[in-house]
Amino acid sequence: MFRQLKARFGSAIAMAVVGVLGVWLIAMVTLPQLQMIDYSFRPSLLPAEIGGPKDHWTLDNYVTLFNNEIHLAIFFKTLWSSVLVTLLTLCVSYPLAYFLAKVASPGQAALCLLLLVIPFWVNEILRTFAWFILLAYSGPLNELLLSMGLIERPIRYMSGDAGVLIGMVYAYILFMVFPLYNAIESLDGNQIRAARDLGAGSLRTHWRIVIPHAKPGIATGCIMTFMLAAGSYAVPALLGSPGSRWFTQIIYNWFFAGGDWNQGAAYAFMLLVLCIGFMSLVMRLFKVGLADIAK
Template sequence: MFRQLSARFGSPVAMAIVTLLGMWLIMMVTLPQLQMIEYSLRPNLLPAQIGGPDDRLTVANYVTLFNNDIHRAIFLKTIWSSVLVTLLTLAVSYPLAWYLAKVATPRQAALCILLLIVPFWINEILRTYSWFILLAFRGPLNEVLLALGLIERPIRFLSGDAGVMVGMVYAYILFMVFPLYNAIESLDGNQVRAARDLGAGTLRTHRRIVIPHAKPGIATGCIMVFMLAAGSYAVPALLGSPGSRWFTQIIYNWFFEGGNWNQGAAYAFLLLVLCIGFMSLVMKLFKVGLGDIAK
């Protein structure tokens, strides 16, 4: 990386960029994570007990998750739901990315990208709350369905995980669309035309030509959406019901309602390990490396 930056900007500028990047990684990523790990291995003690015989390293905070049936169930549900959100976002984003990269004219693509980006100029809380209004029991969606005669009584869209899924797909769709778009755009159109000339249908062309070429983009999008979904707090807090709690809400409760930062740090670190494991699994399944994803 230093050689590339040096060739483009010169050695002094490249050295400054690498130094700032290293400082950012150390101060904003490495040190906070090390502090969180240290917190997670300490018991929650009164100030007078800190430094005493009870202040020792322990894995009791991690064991709590496996001994608490409710928290364990929410943890597993968060994993499964985040995977489902990732798959739904991929299913929605792939046709859109293909249209933007290979079907739409430059003017149409620019307009479509603008329409995708403009809503994200608004704060995530407000965008999520708009879905809360839209999916409410007496909200616009139910009123339209009632007026069309498609339903006989309003549907409680926010009573389960459906509202959370919709909100997350909408909230993180750009993190899937743009990696896919970048990957598909670099595909030589002659390969697609050659496949069609040889008799391959649309599905087979995508399965044999487009998807293998777009693997880095798919892997990047899946990793980003899963990590954002698993770590989301605002969307499940606003669109979820009491029976559809997210693991991040449990972490928040440990930190700010229970005042047990040690237990919260242990839960947060377990979530981090989960996200890293998912990232490694996706890279292995798609047979891509960090260099491929960085492109």
């Protein structure tokens, strides 16, 4: 990156950009994470006890998680639900990204992208509240389905995880669409036409040509969507029922309701490890590296 910046803007600007980026990564990303890790290995002590004989590294905060069956179940449920959100978002985004990249005209693609982006000019909390209204027991969606005769009684969308899944797919769809769109757009259309001329159907063309070419975009979209879903707090808090708690809500309670930052840091670090593990798994599954994802 430095060489490219130097060739385009000169040494001074290249060094300034790299320096600012380095300071941001160290001050805003690395140091807070290291402090969180340090907190997670220390017991929760009174201010007068900090620095004393009791202030030493321990695994008690992590033992608390593995000994608490409810929190551990919520942890694995968050893992599974985040994977499900990622798969649902991929299923919704892939046809849309292919349409924008290879089917739609430039004008149609620009209009569709504009329609996708405009709702995200509104705050995430307000967008989630909009879904809360739509999915309510007496909300517009149930009223519409009842008037069309498709259902006999209103559906409680927010009695389980359905409302959370719908809200998250909507909230993070752009993070899947744009990487897929960028990857599919670079595919030579002649390869698709050649496959069709040789008798390949649509499914076989996508499976053998489009999807292999779009692997970096799929990997990037899956990683971003999973991390955002696993770390989401607003959507589960607003659209989830009491029985569909997210692991981030437990972390929030430790930090702000319980005032135990050390225990909350341990839970947050476990969530970070989960996200890093998922990212490594996706990269290995799609056989892509960081350089491929960064393109």
